[in-house]
Amino acid sequence: MRTVGKIPNFIVYFLLLGSGFILMPAFPGPEVSQDGPASVPAEQRSLSTIKSLPYLQGYKPAPKKTGVVRYDEKAAYQGLNFYVSASVPGAFLVDMKGDPVHRWMIRPRDIDLPEESHCRRAYIYPNGDLLGIFEGDGDLSGPLVKLNKESQVLWIYRGKWNYDLFVAGNGRIYVLTHRERAEYPGQKLAAPVLEDFITVLGPDGKEIKSAALLRKIPSNCPLIHKEIRN
Numbered sequence: 001m002r003t004v005g006k007i008p009n010f011i012v013y014f015l016l017l018g019s020g021f022i023l024m025p026a027f028p029g030p031e032v033s034q035d036g037p038a039s040v041p042a043e044q045r046s047l048s049t050i051k052s053l054p055y056l057q058g059y060k061p062a063p064k065k066t067g068v069v070r071y072d073e074k075a076a077y078q079g080l081n082f083y084v085s086a087s088v089p090g091a092f093l094v095d096m097k098g099d100p101v102h103r104w105m106i107r108p109r110d111i112d113l114p115e116e117s118h119c120r121r122a123y124i125y126p127n128g129d130l131l132g133i134f135e136g137d138g139d140l141s142g143p144l145v146k147l148n149k150e151s152q153v154l155w156i157y158r159g160k161w162n163y164d165l166f167v168a169g170n171g172r173i174y175v176l177t178h179r180e181r182a183e184y185p186g187q188k189l190a191a192p193v194l195e196d197f198i199t200v201l202g203p204d205g206k207e208i209k210s211a212a213l214l215r216k217i218p219s220n221c222p223l224i225h226k227e228i229r230n
Contacts, residue, residue: 068098084119084132090151091122091130104130104151111143111156123167129154131173133161144175146205155205162196171203177210 090105122132128149135142
C-alpha cells in the first residue's frame with residue numbers, strides 16, 4: 001500500500017555489488033535550498049529535497065562508459081542477454097560482446113503513449129513474441145502489450161500495471177496492478193493510497209480475475225495496519 005504522489009523525473013543507474021545491485025539515483029544540477037529564491041524552478045527545489053534523504057547521500061554520477069565494459073569469458077556464463085532500457089520503448093537481445101541479435105520496438109504514439117515512453121518489464125515467448133509493460137510521462141503504470149517477433153502489436157490490455165509480470169506454463173499471465181482508493185474499511189486515511197492486486201489474464205490478453213493482495217493478509221497483522229495509517 002503506497003501513498004499516491006509524483007516525483008520529478010530522474011536518471012538512475014545500477015551499481016553491481018556482489019550478487020545483487022543497488023539502484024542509484026543521479027540528479028542533475030547543483031544543490032538548491034528549499035527556502036531559496038522564488039526564481040528557482042519548483043522541480044529543482046523538489047530535487048534538492050529528495051537529495052537530502054539520508055539514503056541518497058551515497059550516489060555517484062553515472063560513468064561515461066557504454067556497451068560491455070568488462071567481459072571475462074572464463075567467469076561468465078555463455079549465452080544471450082535480454083534487457084530493457086528506461087530510455088527507449090523496446091527490448092533487446094545481445095550476445096556476450098554486446099552485439100545486437102534482435103530487438104523489439106514500438107512507436108509510442110501508435111498505442112497512445114508519450115514519445116518518451118519506455119518498456120519497464122518484458123518477457124520473451126519461445127516463438128519470439130514479446131510481452132511488455134510500457135509506461136511514460138512520469139506515470140508509474142501503463143499498458144501491457146504483446147508484440148510478435150516483427151514488433152507488430154498483437155493485443156493491448158490497458159490497466160494500472162505495476163513493475164512485474166509472470167507467464168505460467170498454461171499460458172496465463174500474472175501481473176501486479178494497483179488501484180487508487182480514497183478510503184479503506186476500518187482505516188482513517190490521511191491521503192489516497194494505491195491498493196495492490198494480482199491480476200490474471202488469459203493468453204489472449206483478456207482479464208480472468210483480480211485479487212487484492214492486502215485482503216489476503218490476516219487482519220490482525222500489525223505491520224499492515226501501521227503501513228495503511230502512515
